[in-house]
Amino acid sequence: MAPSAGGGYVYTIGDLADFFGITHRALRFYEDKGMLKPRRVGQKRLYSNKDRTKLRLILNGKQIGMTIREIQEFLESYELRDGNDVQMRKALAKIRSQRLLLKQRRESIEMSLQELERVEKIIAGMVEAGTALDE
DNA sequence: CTTCTTACA
DNA sequence: TGTAAGTA
Known part of the structure; x- marks a missing residue:
């Protein structure tokens, strides 16, 4: 991370990728989507x-x-600096719906786990009793 | 289709 | 860097 003339730090694509634990390809993907516009110096971002x-x-x-x-929409209003309230309200709504979704998935997984456990016991019992052997 | 990752040239 | 194939 090299300091620029203005005192602000600049990062190469590798710096940012490492920092956030993503790949340079992801950064290029976001750039293609117009979400990031790094300054170019020759070839380098x-x-x-x-x-x-x-x-x-x-x-x-x-x-x-x-x-x-x-x-993308969120970033847009972030850059425009307007609709900050609306923006945060939307984010909050998203967080809540996502929490609900994840809780529902957890419920579903727990039910599957219980069902598996039930069947496992039955089969384990059969094996132990020799009932599973066909003869 | 979406959202990347991996890999090759 | 473009592309293609793989992923979930």
């Missing part, structure tokens, strides 16, 4: 602290279950 913040927003968005399109 140089990311500013602002880019880093945007990437964090993208990753946070992913974590709460936003689609790329939703994140």
